[in-house]
Amino acid sequence: MKAFVATGDTASTVRQAEVAPPEPGPGEALVKVDAYSVNRGETFQLEAPEQGWRPGKDIAGLVVQAAADGSGPAVGSRVVGHPASAGWAEYAAVPTGALAVLPEEVPTVVAAALPLAGxxxxxxxxxxxxxxxxxxxxxxxxxxxxxxxxxxxxxxxxxxxxxxxxxxxxxxxxxxxxxxxxxxxxxxxxxxxxxxxxxxxxxxxxxxxxxxxxxxxxxxxxxxxxxxxxxxxxxxxxxxxxxxxFSYADTDGPDAPDLRTLVRLVAEQRLHPEIGAVADWSRTPELLADLRERRIRGNAVLTIS
The missing domain is CATH 3.40.50.720 (NAD(P)-binding Rossmann-like Domain)
Structure with missing residues (x-):
């Protein structure tokens, strides 16, 4: 499958490459990624990436393989997810505790902007x-x-x-x-x-x-x-x-309950993600540069065609 990988080069921090598809663990669902959001903090991580690490913490898409342990959303569910990494790809393995089902009224592009910032x-x-x-x-x-x-x-x-x-x-x-x-x-x-x-x-x-x-x-x-x-x-x-x-990751429980809260607020028109740029994922390096230089207001979302 195609995915963005870190180059370790500050001039061009990521490149698209062929990588092995993820193999979900017992408590993980396989998600076909339709959109993902990039965050300014990730541009800093890309300056000195760890060996084997791939970027991507905010995704939205479709469950194509449910978790083997029976937890989490069923196949065919539209979801927003917050994996620890490797989300800038065609498919991502996501712990079911980091997934929330999307109602029809919440578009995938909007949902992708929710996890880290929300x-x-x-x-x-x-x-x-x-x-x-x-x-x-x-x-x-x-x-x-x-x-x-x-x-x-x-x-x-x-x-x-x-x-x-x-x-x-x-x-x-x-x-x-x-x-x-x-x-x-x-x-x-x-x-x-x-x-x-x-x-x-x-x-x-x-x-x-x-x-x-x-x-x-x-x-x-x-x-x-x-x-x-x-x-x-x-x-x-x-x-x-x-x-x-404060660190947003300093929590004892899974992300799913808070993701469901964010999704509910959006569905009820009580929270409106500010998305300053939406582009095809081929433009990921360009949007990362724009985000780093503060040329984008709010979130930037990439879509996988």
Whole structure:
């Protein structure tokens, strides 16, 4: 079968190649992939790929072989899946605990944009606790995670200020109810909760805007610059504040329940994935470059014809 493999070359990070079809284990279903989403974090993984690793964590398609242990969706089910890797391919073996069945009203292209970004947003807000009436500052907001976070938080009653480098990239965030600024320094007021995904100088600037006993959750370092914090800076404003690291993968259970929640919200028109680019999968290298250079708003989805 055809699949994209890592080249280890920063100029052209992936190439299409012939690989052996996957052999599903007892708790895995074989999915014919119709579409997959690429994430900016994966572009960083592709810089120094592990031997034998293939990229691909967000897929949607059709179950063509059910799990041998009887778990999970039946043959013929349309599904969204979150495999650990190797999803940028014609077929993927996916643990049934990382699959959710799609209703007719959720298109495959839309579903493919849900797993990594959607799970991150859902679990971040769960970690933060109740957000109704709280003032939230969100950095790095114009990617897939930022759009999900903004819609979920504003619909839950939060007051969201989203940081987006350009007006064009921040346009949809404003439509979703956020106040959009281009820099952390422009954010007005203090915030009960800060969701920080860029690192570098933005993290200490954001921390300075935290209300006393507020919480800053750090969940990414998109700038790829280290963040330096001055402990005594806490006494200048964010007294007794909490700084917490978050990883979306830090969960004790399977992904399927949260995937089903995301699918249900989309089906009920309560969550609207922001898909900035859809293209044939032959253009995967091109879209990876666009995503890395922030030329795409929200998610990018590739379709397998």
């Amino acid at each position: 799970l991150t947003a859902l679990r971040l807000l769960r970690t933060a606790g109740a957000v109704a009436g709280r003032r939230i500052l969100l950095t790095g907001a114009s990617g897939g995670v930022g759009h999900y976070l903004t819609e979920l938080a504003t619909r839950a009653g939060a007051l969201v200020t989203a940081v987006s480098a350009s007006a064009e990239r921040g346009g949809r965030l404003a439509e979703l109810g956020a106040q959009v600024v281009s820099r952390v320094a422009e954010a007005d007021g203090v915030f009960d909760l800060i969701l920080e995904s860029t690192g570098g100088p933005n993290l200490p600037q954001a921390l300075a805007k935290l209300a006393p006993r507020g919480q800053l959750i750090w969940f990414g370092q998109a700038s790829r610059e280290p963040a330096l914090l001055d402990f005594f800076g806490f006494f200048a404003g964010p007294l007794s504040a909490t700084v917490r690291h």
